[in-house]
Amino acid sequence: MTVSATYDVLVIGGGHNGLTAAATLAKKGKSVCVIEKSEQLGGMAREVAHLLYNLHPKVVRELGLKGLADGKPLATVSLVEDGKHVEIAGDTVRFADGTTHPDAVAYVELTSRLKKFAALLGQLSSHSPPKLDGGLTSLATLGELAGLAKLGLNLKLLGKKDMNEFLRVILTNAYDLVLDEMPDGPLAGALCADAVRGNYVGPRSPGTVFNLMYRLGQGGEAYLPKGGMEAVVCAFESAARTAGAEVRTGQGVKRILVEDDKATGVELEDGTHIAARTVMASTGPQAVMQMAGVEHFDVEAARRIRNTRCKGTVAKLSLVLKDAPSIVGLSREQMRSRFLIAPSAAVVERSFNPAKYNELPAAPVIEAVILTPSDPDLAAKGQHILSLNVQHIPHTPEGGWDEAKRQQVIDTVVAQLEVYMPGVSASIERADLLTPADIEELTGAPGGHWHHAEMGVDQILTVRPVNGLAHYGFAVQGLYLCGASAHPGGDVTGLPGRNSAIQLLKDGVLS
Amino acid sequence: MNQLPTAVPIGVIPTPLQTRLEDLSTAKSWTNWAGFISPLVLDTVEFEYFAIRNQSTLFDISPMHKYRVTGPDALRVVNRMVTRDVSRMRDNRVGYALWCDEEGMVIDDGTVFRFSDSDFRICCQETMHSWILDTAWGFDVDIVDESHQVAGVSLQGPTTFSLLSDAGLTVAGALKPFDMAEVEPGLWISRTGFTGDLGYELWTSWDKIAELWDRLWAAGDHWGLRAIGYEALNICRIEAGFIAAGIDFQPVHTAMRLHRGRSPIELGFEKLVHFDKGHFNGRRALLKQKDAGPRHVLRKIDLAGFKPADGALLYYKKKKEVGHVTSGVWSPTTKRNIALAEFKAPYGYSITDDLWAEIYVFEEGVWDKRLVPVTFEDKPFFINDRSRATPPRPF
Numbered sequence: 065m066t067v068s069a070t071y072d073v074l075v076i077g078g079g080h081n082g083l084t085a086a087a088t089l090a091k092k093g094k095s096v097c098v099i100e101k102s103e104q105l106g107g108m109a110r111e112v113a114h115l116l117y118n119l120h121p122k123v124v125r126e127l128g129l130k131g132l133a134d135g136k137p138l139a140t141v142s143l144v145e146d147g148k149h150v151e152i153a154g155d156t157v158r159f160a161d162g163t164t165h166p167d168a169v170a171y172v173e174l175t176s177r178l179k180k181f182a183a184l185l186g187q188l189s190s191h192s193p194p195k196l197d198g199g200l201t202s203l204a205t206l207g208e209l210a211g212l213a214k215l216g217l218n219l220k221l222l223g224k225k226d227m228n229e230f231l232r233v234i235l236t237n238a239y240d241l242v243l244d245e246m247p248d249g250p251l252a253g254a255l256c257a258d259a260v261r262g263n264y265v266g267p268r269s270p271g272t273v274f275n276l277m278y279r280l281g282q283g284g285e286a287y288l289p290k291g292g293m294e295a296v297v298c299a300f301e302s303a304a305r306t307a308g309a310e311v312r313t314g315q316g317v318k319r320i321l322v323e324d325d326k327a328t329g330v331e332l333e334d335g336t337h338i339a340a341r342t343v344m345a346s347t348g349p350q351a352v353m354q355m356a357g358v359e360h361f362d363v364e365a366a367r368r369i370r371n372t373r374c375k376g377t378v379a380k381l382s383l384v385l386k387d388a389p390s391i392v393g394l395s396r397e398q399m400r401s402r403f404l405i406a407p408s409a410a411v412v413e414r415s416f417n418p419a420k421y422n423e424l425p426a427a428p429v430i431e432a433v434i435l436t437p438s439d440p441d442l443a444a445k446g447q448h449i450l451s452l453n454v455q456h457i458p459h460t461p462e463g464g465w466d467e468a469k470r471q472q473v474i475d476t477v478v479a480q481l482e483v484y485m486p487g488v489s490a491s492i493e494r495a496d497l498l499t500p501a502d503i504e505e506l507t508g509a510p511g512g513h514w515h516h517a518e519m520g521v522d523q524i525l526t527v528r529p530v531n532g533l534a535h536y537g538f539a540v541q542g543l544y545l546c547g548a549s550a551h552p553g554g555d556v557t558g559l560p561g562r563n564s565a566i567q568l569l570k571d572g573v574l575s
Numbered sequence: 576m577n578q579l580p581t582a583v584p585i586g587v588i589p590t591p592l593q594t595r596l597e598d599l600s601t602a603k604s605w606t607n608w609a610g611f612i613s614p615l616v617l618d619t620v621e622f623e624y625f626a627i628r629n630q631s632t633l634f635d636i637s638p639m640h641k642y643r644v645t646g647p648d649a650l651r652v653v654n655r656m657v658t659r660d661v662s663r664m665r666d667n668r669v670g671y672a673l674w675c676d677e678e679g680m681v682i683d684d685g686t687v688f689r690f691s692d693s694d695f696r697i698c699c700q701e702t703m704h705s706w707i708l709d710t711a712w713g714f715d716v717d718i719v720d721e722s723h724q725v726a727g728v729s730l731q732g733p734t735t736f737s738l739l740s741d742a743g744l745t746v747a748g749a750l751k752p753f754d755m756a757e758v759e760p761g762l763w764i765s766r767t768g769f770t771g772d773l774g775y776e777l778w779t780s781w782d783k784i785a786e787l788w789d790r791l792w793a794a795g796d797h798w799g800l801r802a803i804g805y806e807a808l809n810i811c812r813i814e815a816g817f818i819a820a821g822i823d824f825q826p827v828h829t830a831m832r833l834h835r836g837r838s839p840i841e842l843g844f845e846k847l848v849h850f851d852k853g854h855f856n857g858r859r860a861l862l863k864q865k866d867a868g869p870r871h872v873l874r875k876i877d878l879a880g881f882k883p884a885d886g887a888l889l890y891y892k893k894k895k896e897v898g899h900v901t902s903g904v905w906s907p908t909t910k911r912n913i914a915l916a917e918f919k920a921p922y923g924y925s926i927t928d929d930l931w932a933e934i935y936v937f938e939e940g941v942w943d944k945r946l947v948p949v950t951f952e953d954k955p956f957f958i959n960d961r962s963r964a965t966p967p968r969p970f
Contacts (some may be wrong), residue, residue: 325854358713359655360854368711516859532677539859 070339071097072574074311074330076317077508077547079107081167083300083309083387084561085344085546087127090307091315092569097338098309099330101316106297107346107507108548109556111498112380112514113293114433114451115286115402116556118279122190123558127303132296137285139403142250142257143484147393150250151401154285157251160393167246174245174255175280180452181230184218187211189281189552189559192535192567193526195513215230222516235521238272239409252514255500256413257406258284261455262514262554263373267409267563268417271521278519286402288438296556320345320356320543327356327542342573344564345538346547348374349509349529352538361539368530372549373523376500377419379457381477384443384494389434391484400437405430405480419456424472429455447493452477457512459500470497500505515554516547525551538566542573587612590637591726591784595792599802606805609700611638614804621907623807627770628800628908631734632809633791636776637726637784639685642697642707646716650692656710656856657687658839660849662690669753669765672697673839673847673855679864680827680836682706683820686767688755696721700820701828710856726784729812730791731774733959734798736967739764739775742794747775748966762787769808771815771955773962798970813904813913814957817874820844823873823901823915834870837917841869871917872924873901875956878912878932879947881905887932889916893946897922899931906956913956916949927951 073089075082078100090096104110116133123129139153141160148165149160155176157168167170188194194208219227232240238259242252256267259276266272289295305311316333320343329339345352349369358366390399406412406429415429432452435442454477461469475497481488500512509516517529526534529549538545545562548554568574587607601704602616613635616623627631644652653661657672664670666689675682685699697703704720711718730738739747747766748756755765761779768774779787792800812819821827827836837862839848848861864870884903891897903914914932916923922930930949935942961968 325859354713359651363655363706363710363712364585364677364713364855370712 067564070329071095071132072340073097073568074099074148074345075344075346075546076320076330076352077101077107077312078105078301078311079346079507079547080109080297080300080556080558081348081547081561082107082344083304084123084127084558085346085565086309086311087300087336088562089567089568090304090309091126094574095342096304096309098304098311099315099332099338100311100313101508102506103314104309106294108503108509108514109293109300110297111506112378112453112503113556114380114435114453116289116293116296117284118282118555118557120190120282120557120559121564123562126562127300129299129303132299133287134290135287135290137287139398140254140286140403141394141398142251142254142406143391144407145296145483148250149391149393150254151398152251152254160398165251167249167251170245171251171255174242175284177226177229178273178277178282179283180222180226181234182280184215184230185277186281187215187218188525189557190563193528193551195526195535196215207405217370233273235270236273237268237270239267241273242267242409248410250407252409253406253412254404256409257404257431257455260412260416260429261453262433263520264373264377264419264513264518265520268413269541270445270457270507272520274521274524275519275573279555281557282455288433288435288440291441292435293440296402300558303471317355320352322356322540322543323361324495325360327540334411334516342542342544342568344544344568346545346561347371347508347549349533349538349545349549350510351508352543352545356538356540356543357436365530365532365539368532370517372510373518373520374511374513374516374549375518376459376503376509376514377456378514379450379454379473379500380498380503381454381474382496383452383478385448385450385488385490385491386446386493387487387491389450389485389488390490394488395460399434401433403430403432403484403570405432405484415456419458420454422458422460422462424461424469424476425456427480428457428476430477431455432481441514442458442474457499465499465501470499473497473499501539510549514548516549517553519553524553536567537571544568590635590956591781592635592637592728592788595785595788596802600775601609602804604804608805609638610877613615613638614802615806616804617802620804620806620810623803624810624907626799626801626803626925627732627772627807629733630801631730631732631795632801632803632807633795634729634731634803636729637781639698639700639722639727640702641721641725642703642706643719643721644697644716644788645693645719646714647693648711648714648716649777650693651712651779652707652714652716653687653695653697654852654855655714656697656707658844658848658855658857658861660852661687661689661695662692662852663849667755668689669767671756671847671959673842673844675839675861676782676827676836677857677860678827678836679838679857679860680920681824681839683826683829684818688765695965696725701826702776706828718922724781725778726781727776727778728784728788729768729771729774729776730773731768731964732799732960733746734970735771737970738791738798738800740969741797741886742790750775751965752963765871769815769817770811771817771957771962772959773964774966789962809902810904810906811829811957813902813915814906814908814955816913816915823917837873838863838864838869841859841871842873869920869924871898872920873915873917874923875952876900876916876932877901877952877956878914879935880924880945881912881936882934882936882945884912884932884947885915887934888951889918889922890931890933890946892929893931897930909956911956913952923951933950
């Protein structure tokens with residue numbers, strides 16, 4: 065059974081990156097159809113993310129996404145048991161009671177340095193990663209070199225001191241970097257928590273400085289958009305639809321059809337064939353390889369793809385509360401912050417330890433935000449929603465997930481919350497937990513990993529997701545990777561989808 | 576009394592035929608072939624060479640690595656691995672094949688034995704177990720490393736069919752070149768070899784090979800049977816125009832330096848790269864190279880004079896260095912100074928005139944240098960229709 069229409073582009077997966085790719089191509093007049101397995105669009109952006117940060121301004125501009133990050137960014141409050149919470153609002157760092165924090169200056173100096181470096185690396189994020197395999201005599205390579213030369217020049221223009229510092233820290237670990245500048249405590253803990261978020265690392269793991277820079281790519285401010293992440297997804301969807309892309313939900317793709325080494329369409333799970341001149345996939349690389357058939361991939365590529373590191377480590381917990389939560393020592397206004405339970409860098413490191421052995425953490429690092437003050441419509445009247453990202457929950461704990469283990473995670477988190485929000489446990493009406501395994505099941509993200517593939521030095525830039533396939537084109541002609549596993553990586557940035565669409569056009573596979 | 580633990584050999588180890596070879600060896604000249612003790616020469620190179628071309632010879636090929644690929648996807652896996660289309664091979668046929676990495680560079684060459692579309696054996700020089708496992712990932716096949724289970728001898732020479740008949744194996748007469756058959760339970764004969772002459776390879780289990788050797792040996796006296804070493808075989812394989820891994824090309828998995836790998840096209844085997852069979856490893860890279868043209872080209876050349884040119888540098892217009900000889904030898908049968916040589920394209924490819932080899936000779940304490948003209952040969956240097964006649968003519 066074949067649907068008669070032949071699209072220019074089929075996009076597998078209606079996450080924000082799939083929608084961005086679709087919108088970008090539809091705007092160029094290509095006929096595009098997005099196919100999403102679940103009934104709802106948005107994937108991880110809807111199911112897992114609860115804050116918006118790192119959305120790329122080019123994507124905002126090109127897709128005409130308005131009003132998503134226009135409001136005031138959320139302050140971050142790093143909680144401590146003794147009530148001396150630390151509040152970080154942009155470059156203002158102080159104790160929550162308004163008193164001066166001794167490490168405020170060190171914090172600003174460190175983060176502004178990292179932001180400067182992040183902006184430098186950011187130049188590479190809105191293009192395909194550099195490709196030099198054409199040899200120095202190829203015109204295409206010279207173009208790539210020019211881009212790299214610009215990076216080199218900008219690196220030089222940082223000045224000798226900053227350049228040395230950039231090269232010193234780029235591959236190192238967040239723990240050492242942060243503790244070089246300030247004593248351990250809730251401020252250092254907050255930086256380290258942001259340096260490990262979403263990845264299978266502790267702050268002492270190499271590469272976490274890069275992760276921190278990545279997070280600070282657009283300044284690091286987090287927003288709680290009106291209408292929540294649902295509104296963000298809707299904005300992406302509407303950009304795609306307005307541009308003319310078709311969107312089909314509730315239809316899973318069984319196979320990517322390949323003829324003569326070219327992608328020619330897909331077969332849906334119900335057996336329907338849809339023909340297309342190119343196919344883009346925003347799922348993880350393993351899934352794309354298996355949908356297309358491993359026989360179309362070189363042995364080395366298949367080996368690298370199946371060995372990509374993608375151990376998800378974040379669980380999402382959503383608590384419905386019947387009373388407005390309050391935290392000792394915080395004002396009503398301050399309750400509209402992003403809370404971190406990461407009282408020290410050492411605690412963040414220890415939070416990671418059990419995950420290495422597939423054990424559940426006793427004191428995981430938590431990022432929490434109360435969604436209802438900004439958006440009362442999200443819950444029934446009088447109810448409040450506390451959304452939590454619980455770091456360092458293994459994808460599959462020893463012995464597998466069961467009700468008891470799920471409850472153990474909830475109890476652990478609630479017990480931690482109780483320290484700061486006395487009485488919160490009695491207020492819980494519902495607790496919805498998504499383990500990394502659930503997230504994988506729900507969104508197809510490999511390993512339930514936030515970024516579809518760990519953001520490590522072995523899996524970024526020219527080797528993301530794997531060496532040899534870092535330029536969106538995915539082995540078979542006309543098959544493209546457009547999700548978080550492609551350069552530059554995860555978060556709701558829109559960049560992988562956008563860059564992939566641009567690369568597809570540049571490759572001329574539609575002309 | 577304390578018992579000494581059994582020592583595990585860490586150097587070269589004997590094949591099951593070492594005891595036979597040891598008794599025959601007067602030269603005591605051994606080499607390490609794929610981890611096994613293997614004779615370079617048993618008696619003298621000359622006697623052994625002429626035995627290959629005029630009598631019958633036995634060479635122990637047990638050190639070859641052998642991998643069995645079985646299962647519903649065996650054909651797909653072998654076709655994924657090698658550049659030629661093994662679906663075009665009939666059952667009970669043997670085919671020469673090369674296989675490449677993702678950049679189209681040759682990993683190794685060898686022979687593919689097709690028992691059926693779900694049962695193959697790959698026979699090659701380099702260890703290939705992990706590579707085949709990687710190739711087979713995602714496919715329904717079993718991979719068994721048979722290297723130490725299957726042993727073999729190569730019986731080569733114009734009298735070999737007569738010898739086999741005397742040994743009770745007349746059935747081998749029905750075998751055309753590259754045919755194979757299980758002639759007795761557990762004994763396979765393939766009409767294959769590395770000499771370009773009439774010859775067979777006989778395969779049986781590791782523990783039965785000595786018995787087979789004795790059986791052939793007992794029938795061989797009348798047919799001039801000699802055991803031979805690698806050196807005599809090497810002359811014959813150059814005469815036949817066969818390439819050798821590690822000599823005429825560097826197996827790319829063992830090459831550490833950039834650009835030391837060579838593609839099947841560059842080695843002269845474009846005809847064995849079947850682009851129309853669907854994807855195989857390195858296909859996209861090879862297609863690109865087919866468009867862009869090879870960087871190097873391996874050719875059979877004929878050199879003036881009689882001094883073997885092994886390792887000689889090659890020049891264009893006697894000035895510009897454009898390549899080197901990879902295997903050079905004086906061919907006693909054809910009476911020609913022959914070689915395999917690698918040229919930097921376009922030399923040897925589109926430019927074939929005015930090419931010279933610089934041969935150094937050391938004569939009684941004096942080094943001399945000779946520039947000799949190079950001409951190209953497209954066919955094997957040694958061709959004799961006895962190698963293809965079926966049934967083989969009795970000697």
